[in-house]
Amino acid sequence: MLPEPLSTNLCSLIPGQPRPVISIFFTCDKEGKPLEKHEIKKTVIRSRQKLTYREAQDVLLNIGRNVSDSICKQIKNLFIIAKSRRIRRLGGAMYHVPIETDDDDFMETKEAHFLVEEFMILANHTIGTYLFRKFKNCVPLRIQQPPEPECVQQWLKSNEFIADLILKLQEVHPLPTIESERKLSVNNARTGRYNRVLMFQQHVWKSLLHAIGEKDLPTVMRILGCDEIHPFACLGLQEWYEYQENAEYKCSGDIQSKKDGSHFSLGMFPYIHFTSPIRRYVDIISHRLLHCALDEKKPCYSHEEISEMCHHINEVTRRAKAYQKKCRALNWGYKLRKESTVFHGFVKTVSEKEVTVVIPGHRNLPKESCTLQLNCLGSIKMPVFKEDKNDGRQILELQWKKRLYSHNGFAPITRQGEDKIYRVYPHIRAFVQQQNKLKQLQQVVIDEKNSQGKLRRLEKILFNGDLGHAEINLEEYMPACFRTETDVSSEVRKGTITLQSCDYSMTFNHGQVLALQMSAESVKGVLIPQIEMFDMTKNVRYCLLHVKDPIKYLEKYSTDSTKDYYHKPVDYIRTWKPLVEMEAATNAINIGTATINDVPVKFLSQRKENFHFEGHSWIREISRSTKFQ
Template sequence: MEIGVHIADVTHYVTPKSLMEKEAYDRATSVYLVDRTIPMLPERLSNGLCSLRPNEDKLTFSCVFEITDQAEVKDFWIGRTVIHSNRRFSYEEAQENMDAEAGEYAKDLLKINSLAKLLRSARFKKGAINFETVEVKFKLDETGTPVGLIIKERKDVHKLIEEFMLLANKTVATYIYNKNKGKSTFVYRVHDYPDLEKLATFASFATKFGHEIKFMDEKKVSNSLNKLMEEIVGKPEQNILEQLAIRSMAKAKYTTEPKQHFGLAFDHYTHFTSPIRRYPDMMVHRLLQHYLDGGKPPENQAWEEKCLHSSEREKRAADAERASIKYKQVEYMKLAEDKDYAGIVTGVTEWGVYVEISETKCEGMVKVQDLTDDYYDFDNKNMRLIGAKNKKMITLGDKVQVRVTRTDIDRRTIDLEFVSNDK
C-alpha cells in the first residue's frame, strides 16, 4: 500500500533573509494560549497559501511510503511535490466514518488505522513511553471568560495521524543520518535518558498512591512507566501522576547532534511535519532539500545556535501556555466560590495541603492555618500532616471534599477548605 504524508512547503514562500524569515526565526514557534493563538507566520500563509485545501494545487514536501499489511516500510521517497486533494476530513468526520465502517473513504481510513495501530504497537515493544495525559479545554463566552470545561478525548483518528507524522519525522532523520553516517549537519529532535535521581523521586511519590515502580535499565524504565500509566487510567490520581511522570523525564530539545529520542524509542528523530507553526521544521525542510540537491554539509555551528534559540523559544511558549491555563483556571473557579467538590491530595507541605479538584483538574490549597480542629505537625519523610491530639493524617492520595473559599487572579491562587474537619 502506498501512503503519502504531505506537508505544506512553507520555505517556498518564506525565503532566507526576508522580513518574514526574520520574524519567524525570532518567534520560532506559535504560542497557544487558552483564549488566543499567537502564530509564527502570517494568517495569509497559514490559512491561505499553505493551507492544504481540497480541489486546489498546493506546494508540498512529501514523504511517500510503500508499506506492507504488517506495517513494514519496504521503500520510501522524499521530495517536493504538488498535490491536488479531493477531500478534506475533520477529525470528527473521519472518526464517524471509521466507527460506522461506512461513508466516504471508510475502507481506506480503516486500513490506514489498522496500520497505525501496528506502528504504535511496534513502538511500545521497542520501549516507547505511552503518556496519555488528560487534556481539559475551557469553554469561553464572547468576552473570553471561561464558562465551562470539556475533557478532550483522544480517539483513534488522532492516534492515526500521530503515528504517520512520527513515521515521517523518523524517516527523514534516519535518511539524513544514514546518508553520511551522521556527519551531515542536520536538525534533530532529541530526548535524553531521564535523570536517575528524578526517577527515584517520582517512584517514591507513586508509592504514596500505592503504586510500585522499579527502574532497572532503559527498557525497564519504559515498561514500568507504561504499566503504571495503564494502572491509573480512570483513577483519581491519574492526572497528577501523569504530569509528574512527564516532569521526571528529560526535556526534549533541538540539536545538530544525532542522539536518540528516548520517549519515542527512536535512534534518530526530527521535526519535519509542522513548518507552519515551528521554525525547526523550516530548518529541516531547507537542509533536506539542500542534501536532495546534492549539496555539501554546511558549517555546523550556525545551525546549532539556531537549534538552541528554538529550544529556548519553545520553553518560553510552554511557560506562557501554562500561565494562561492557570489564569483561566483561577478565573473559572472564581465562579465556583462556596461550591463543594471532590478532590485528591496531590501535595503536602508544612504550610498547606494541595488538592486537585477532580471535576475541573484545577489545583488549590488548604492552608494549615485554616485547619482549626487540631494543631498539625508536618512529617517530611512521609509527606503528610498529623494531628497532634486526634492523630488524624492528611497524606498524598487522600480523597477529600473541599470548598472554594477565595480566588486571587493576581497571585493565580485558589484557596480551599475541607468541607468537614475530619477531612
C-alpha cells in the first residue's frame, strides 16, 4: 500500500539500521502460556538479519545456511512456543493442509508460515484488547458474525456422517448463537454399521498406500490432511464456506454485545488488524490509536470517523477481492486456452437442467465454469430423479442411445443380455472404503505425536481386515454400483455387430467423481474457464462445445449474405459453400451419428491442425482414406 521509498526503506527492518517500533513483551513458558502480564512499549530495533520464509524453514529443518547459531536457537524456541499455541487454538485443525494458497512456496515452508501467523494473531488480539479497554467506542474491530443457525442445522443434517471428519473444522462450535454444546471432532464422528462407506479418489488412495509402503510420513500427512481432495469432505467444506458470513471491519462503538463484535472463525474478541501497517490502511489507524493510548492522550479519531472509515474500507476490500477472484479465473483461463487439461470434479448438486461440480483447488471459479449442462449431453429421455436414502439428496439418472464403435474392435465384457439397457458403473474413478477406517486414521494423525509410532499405527489401520482390506474396493456397499457395466459399446467380441445402437444409462449423485476436460472461452473479451468434455468411460466421451455451438467449433460462421443473381459460378460457390458447411456441422450434432474411438491419426505438421488417417474396416464396411483440415 505504501510507496516503495517508505515500504522498502524507512518502514522496513533493514539489518544494521535502527528503526523506531512498537514492541510487545511476553513472558511465557514453553507451552506458550503467559507467566506474567505483557508490556507494550515504544522501542528502537536494530535488526541483525532478514530471512525469507524459505531460509526460516531451513533453520527449522536444521539445514540453515548463513544464519548464526544464536539466531537459529531463537527461531527454534519461537517455533516451539508457536506450535504449542497453535495446538491449543486449533486442536486437530492444525493438521489441515490447504490445497490452494496465495504463496506457491507455501507447502515447502508451512512451518515458517505458521510460526509467523501465530505471533501475528497473538499481537493483533493483545493490541485489540488493550485498545478496547482504553478507547471502548472507537476501535476498528475485525469481526465475523457466526452463520445463521438454520443454515448450520441444515448443514449438520445433510453432512451427518462427514461433518466431524473434516479436519479444517476440528474443535469448531458450529452453533454458538444458540448456546449449543455441539462441537465438531473426529472423536464425535458417527460411523454407523460396517457397510457405512466413503469414496476416495482412486489415484489418491493409491498414492496413500504407496506413501505408507515407502514410509513417507510427510506425503501421508498431506493426503490425510487435505480435505479438498476427498470428495465428501471437500463438498461439506464447500457448503460450510458458503454459509459463512464475510469478515469485515466494524467500529467498537457500534457493537451491541461481545458476540456482535467477535471473530467467529478465530474465536476471538476483541480482534483487530495491527501487524501490517505497510500494506493495510486499517493497521495504520490502529497504530495511531495505540500511540494515543501509550501517550495517555485522547483518541485521534471519533466514533463517527471510525465508523465511516470501516464502512469505506469494507467496500474497497469487497471490490479488491472480487477483482482478485476474476484475475485468478482469467489467469487460469489463459493457461487452459493454451492447453486443455483434465480435472476431477465432485458432483455437488443435480437438477433438471444441470449438474454442478466442485473442482478441488478452484472453489472460487464462477458458477458457469463448474456446470455440466444436460442439454449438451444428448440424453434421449427426460431426467429421472430418485432420493438417496442416506442423506436425502437427489440422484439424477440419464439415458442415452448411441452408436459406439472402436477402430481396434474394443468391446467390454458385459454381464447383461444384449437386448437390455446397460447401467454404466458411475464410480469408476473412486475407491470405496469403510468410513470407520478414515475416522481411525484421522485420530492417529491428531493424537499420535511420535513419527515412527504414527506410521506404524496408520499402516496397521489401513490393512486391518476388520475394516476392509486397503486394496479391496468395497463397491458392493454402494447401491448405485449394483448390476452395472464398466463400459458400453455397439460391438461384441466375436467381431459381428448385433446392435446398431447401444442403450445405456448412468446416475449422478452427490460426491461422485467425474473426469472433466477444461479449456477457456472468451466471454465479452474475458477468458472464462469452461468444461469442454465429459469423460464418462473409455468408450464414451461427450464433447460439450460441439453440441453447444457446432458451427463455431466444427466450421465457421458465414459472413456473406445470399444474392438473387450471381455473375460468376465462383461467386455462387463462395457464398453458398460456407452455408452448406454450417448446415453440415449442425446436422452432425442433431442427426444420429456414429462414434468411432481409438482411430490412429498422424499429424502432418506441428504448427497446423491438419491430420491424416488411412485404413479400412471390412467388418464395419467403413473405408477410410481421406484428409481432414
